Amino acid sequence: MKIGLIGNGAIATYVRNALEQRPHQIDAVLMRPTRVAENPGLYVGSVQDLPDDLDLVIDCAGHAALAAHGPAVLRRGIDMITVSLGALAEQNVLQSLEAAANEGGAKLHLASGAIGALDCLQAARVGQLEQVTYVGRKPPIGWQGSPAEQKIDLGSLKSGAQIHFEGTAREAALAYPKNANVAAAVALAGVGFDKTHVRLIADADISSNIHEIEATGDFGSFRFQISGQSLPDNPRSSALAAMSVLSKLDNIAGTVTL
Structure with a gap:
């Protein structure tokens, strides 16, 4: 191509x-x-x-x-x-x-970006999805340059975790354009921007970016968590997000796709 x-x-x-x-x-x-x-x-x-x-x-x-x-x-x-x-x-x-x-x-x-389990959400919404929550947890450095800096003192957060955002996926995506693409992916796969609940957390006790999805509905319930590494050149960019672009390309170019 x-x-x-x-x-x-x-x-x-x-x-x-x-x-x-x-x-x-x-x-x-x-x-x-x-x-x-x-x-x-x-x-x-x-x-x-x-x-x-x-x-x-x-x-x-x-x-x-x-x-x-x-x-x-x-x-x-x-x-x-x-x-x-x-x-x-x-x-x-x-x-x-x-x-x-x-x-x-x-x-x-x-592209699915830094998260997985979106195929499960897409299948589950064929029935009735009752609730979808996304939680994004990153080390303080991962939130630098974002509105989190106005909510908490990232530089002095040496231990523990602090929530700096809680709201809808639409609010998260608009307020955190460099950090909340995962929230948007979860919303698009599931119940939409205005019904997906989002919580963003700065956590000084972790060294990787942790993403969680919790969902309940007619299908049952599930909880998915992934601990991802950032790209060496940018602590705000997920390595899996970059890989997902290539995966999507392989899917488009392939003759047998999943």
Whole structure:
């Protein structure tokens, strides 16, 4: 497949390096126009400059980039993969992406990100899901640069845990655009942004990012927990989130999929 990439951060770098071992090629990287001069053969500054024969565009650049570039990519008839699921909490962004995908005959594929068990939630919602709760627990450093800094003193939290957010998945995704994509993934797989309960915690006694889902419904109940490592280049970026992009790509390209 011929692939375009949006972004040049920790997740994008991981994806680029991994793609070197796969039978795909990156034909273009969409960057800020000021960066295009660094590699004019590969970097482009607008969606209009992307090659016409791309099979897929992968967005690894965050909520703002998906909102800014996603509709134009989809309108051109190019499928996308994104990990910026929290952007879909903005109703106007979701509607714009849906309208563009319909116009262009393209699909927006949502990578599962840093969490698992979403297939269970998707199956369970066929019946009646009564309650879904997501709890995100990270070391204090993992919340730096987020609204958690205004709620608690992250620097002085040397032991124990403190809750710095409790509310709906929509509120979490909008308030924590760099930290709450998992909350959005859980919401989209289950009962939606406004019915999914979210709790975000800074925990000085852990060294990894811990994500939990609890759900009850007609199917029964389940509790899922994963302890994930962050990418070395960015403590806010999950290694599994980067891996989920490649997994989604393999799923799209494969002939037998799960």
